[in-house]
Amino acid sequence: MLRALLLYLSQATWARKIVTGWGVAWRVASRFVAGETLNDAVRVVKELNERGFTTTLDHLGEYTTNDEEARSSAKEAIEILARIEGEGLKSGISIKLTQIGLAIDPGLCKSNLESVMAVAVERGIFLRIDMEDSRFTETTLQLFEEMAERFGPEKVGVVIQSYLYRSEQDAAKLMARGARVRLCKGAYKEPPEVAYPRKPDVDAAFDRLTDILIRGSQDSGSPPVSANGRRPPIPAIASHDDERIDYAVWAADQAGLPKVALEFQMLYGIRRDLQDKLLAEGYPVRIYVPFGGEWYPYFTRRLAERPANLWFFVSNLFKK
Numbered sequence: 001m002l003r004a005l006l007l008y009l010s011q012a013t014w015a016r017k018i019v020t021g022w023g024v025a026w027r028v029a030s031r032f033v034a035g036e037t038l039n040d041a042v043r044v045v046k047e048l049n050e051r052g053f054t055t056t057l058d059h060l061g062e063y064t065t066n067d068e069e070a071r072s073s074a075k076e077a078i079e080i081l082a083r084i085e086g087e088g089l090k091s092g093i094s095i096k097l098t099q100i101g102l103a104i105d106p107g108l109c110k111s112n113l114e115s116v117m118a119v120a121v122e123r124g125i126f127l128r129i130d131m132e133d134s135r136f137t138e139t140t141l142q143l144f145e146e147m148a149e150r151f152g153p154e155k156v157g158v159v160i161q162s163y164l165y166r167s168e169q170d171a172a173k174l175m176a177r178g179a180r181v182r183l184c185k186g187a188y189k190e191p192p193e194v195a196y197p198r199k200p201d202v203d204a205a206f207d208r209l210t211d212i213l214i215r216g217s218q219d220s221g222s223p224p225v226s227a228n229g230r231r232p233p234i235p236a237i238a239s240h241d242d243e244r245i246d247y248a249v250w251a252a253d254q255a256g257l258p259k260v261a262l263e264f265q266m267l268y269g270i271r272r273d274l275q276d277k278l279l280a281e282g283y284p285v286r287i288y289v290p291f292g293g294e295w296y297p298y299f300t301r302r303l304a305e306r307p308a309n310l311w312f313f314v315s316n317l318f319k320k
């Protein structure tokens with residue numbers, strides 16, 4: 001119930017206006033967001049790189065409603081790429097297709113994506129296409145396929161959400177093409193017609209998908225994370241769930257997949273203990289580093305994932 005309400009609020013314009021007007025909201029959100037500017041994010045990335053983590057930078061923004069904003073989001077992504085190269089960061093970028101126009105016009109989104117991809121390839125930086133709600137799954141996968149075909153499957157990656165019924169089929173197809181896949185549970189409000197409503201089913205599907213990705217990686221020669229940390233291996237397990245991570249470690253070990261051919265990914269500010277532990281065990285660990293002024297929907301989804309975050313937020317409202 002609470003999760004559904006928060007996920008509804010994450011897309012409600014009226015709620016965004018109210019919450020982003022409270023200074024205290026930013027204070028709590030900054031636990032999950034690296035800062036409002038690219039400079040803030042670069043500072044965080046440098047610190048993470050020094051500690052041995054790789055990163056993926058995400059300039060927050062989604063569901064852009066006009067062409068101009070969509071084009072300017074693509075330009076901003078290009079600026080981030082220049083900064084990654086200029087500063088020698090061990091980082092890729094993540095991008096949401098509705099940020100660059102998917103909800104307005106798939107043609108506009110494709111041309112924006114192509115211009116960002118061309119620069120990412122030129123600068124040797126990996127681009128991950130985030131997955132959004134199920135209205136966009138099919139088009140996102142199609143656009144991913146087109147980019148992978150045109151620029152090479154090792155230059156661009158996509159995301160599979162274990163809560164969707166379709167994901168096992170999608171993952172099998174992606175593995176047949178050697179695609180780089182980030183596996184997550186899924187963060188949006190979905191109807192029972194398309195997604196498992198019960199958490200144990202989402203978790204069980206996550207482990208089955210982990211198996212599919214591990215086998216897929218082996219079939220493609222188990223490519224490792226690149227030496228400069230910018231290109232991930234084929235399977236990227238994006239979760240903070242101890243059981244899912246333990247399963248992935250066990251399954252990869254059983255299959256004989258080298259540690260460098262399996263990446264763990266976590267969100268900035270969440271389960272730092274686990275991030276450190278996996279890194280110390282010799283796995284590549286990539287931190288998703290979001291930044292920018294459009295933090296409201298991202299922040300609300302993080303509240304929805306863990307009720308304790310909401311209580312932390314509410315208790316801060318009463319602090320001076």
Ligand code: FDA
Binds near residue numbers: 129182238270288303
């Ligand atoms: P689960 O929600 O079961 O949480 C397991 C444990 O992790 C909790 O008990 C708690 O300890 C900790 N935890 C989880 N979320 C927390 C939070 N918000 N605050 C504090 N602790 C928390 N989704 C999507 O739909 N499309 C996408 O493209 C992506 N991309 C993405 C990238 C990366 C790197 C990550 C880690 C996640 C995503 N996600 C995503 C989000 C994902 O779908 C999912 O909503 C969250 O990761 C939470 O699920 P967990 O697997 O962590 O498990």
